[in-house]
Amino acid sequence: MNTQEMSRLQQDLSLYFVAGTMNCHSPEEFYRILKQAVQGGITAFQFREKGVNSLSGQKQLEMAKRAKEVCHKHDVLFIVNDDLDLMKAVGADGLHVGQTDGNLRDIRRETEGKLLGVSAHTLAEAKDAIVHGADYIGVGPIYQTRTKSDAKKPVGVDLILELRSNHINVPLVGIGGITLQNAGEVIKAGADGVAIISAISGAVDPSSASSNLLQIIYTAKRES
Numbered sequence: 132m133n134t135q136e137m138s139r140l141q142q143d144l145s146l147y148f149v150a151g152t153m154n155c156h157s158p159e160e161f162y163r164i165l166k167q168a169v170q171g172g173i174t175a176f177q178f179r180e181k182g183v184n185s186l187s188g189q190k191q192l193e194m195a196k197r198a199k200e201v202c203h204k205h206d207v208l209f210i211v212n213d214d215l216d217l218m219k220a221v222g223a224d225g226l227h228v229g230q231t232d233g234n235l236r237d238i239r240r241e242t243e244g245k246l247l248g249v250s251a252h253t254l255a256e257a258k259d260a261i262v263h264g265a266d267y268i269g270v271g272p273i274y275q276t277r278t279k280s281d282a283k284k285p286v287g288v289d290l291i292l293e294l295r296s297n298h299i300n301v302p303l304v305g306i307g308g309i310t311l312q313n314a315g316e317v318i319k320a321g322a323d324g325v326a327i328i329s330a331i332s333g334a335v336d337p338s339s340a341s342s343n344l345l346q347i348i349y350t351a352k353r354e355s
């Protein structure tokens with residue numbers, strides 16, 4: 132990735148909404164919330180359809196296509212979580228995988244020309260992800276989260292500071308327990324963006340929550 136592409140990606144990951152239908156009361160509500168979040172200014176979206184009550188098969192593919200359409204209509208990146216076949220079938224912009232989602236060398240080969248995001252919970256994991264060609268790193272959980280039942284212990288913004296002081300220059304996105312109250316400190320620690328589920332999907336007004344978050348993120352970036 133050249134400097135211009137890297138800088139574009141840093142912008143595009145600023146407010147990264149992550150969700151699936153199981154984070155909402157119904158598939159139609161998921162779609163409505165996504166549209167509102169897009170209106171509110173999210174810059175990237177990750178379709179994370181997994182676990183209890185999630186869609187599968189044709190229904191999952193159809194919802195992924197609808198979600199991609201909404202995102203692309205508004206220049207919002209559309210990333211698929213975990214599922215390489217779904218990423219290909221839907222023509223997503225990229226894939227996000229964690230440490231136990233498969234062999235990174237194979238995944239990088241299969242995602243050539245697409246964005247690849249990898250989760251890291253330690254400096255060593257981040258370095259390994261970069262060696263294997265990750266385009267960005269999802270760092271976390273930063274704070275305690277109730278959304279992911281198998282989430283690891285929170286690392287705080289300290290891990291972001293540690294990555295930056297170890298010359299990790301790829302785009303970093305903080306995830307886990309991020310809200311309007313703490314998004315600014317994640318950016319000020321050196322993240323390019325924040326990835327959020329419940330503070331948008333569970334908001335009374337997902338559009339306002341997104342636009343307020345975006346303001347906080349841009350202000351923190353200007354002040355960093």
Ligand SMILES: Cc1ncc(COP(=O)(O)OP(=O)(O)O)c(N)n1
Nearest residue numbers: 227228229230250269270304306326
């Ligand atoms: C942007 C971003 N960062 C981290 C994660 C977590 O990925 P993973 O550890 O694979 O866990 P699941 O989301 O698959 O349950 C993410 N999804 N997005």
Ligand SMILES: Cc1ncsc1CCOP(=O)(O)O
Nearest residue numbers: 276278279307308327328329
């Ligand atoms: C998918 C994921 N990976 C690490 S924490 C997390 C859940 C984030 O959800 P929330 O923003 O509601 O804390």
Ligand SMILES: [Mg+2]
Nearest residue numbers: 213228229232
């Ligand atoms: Mg995963």
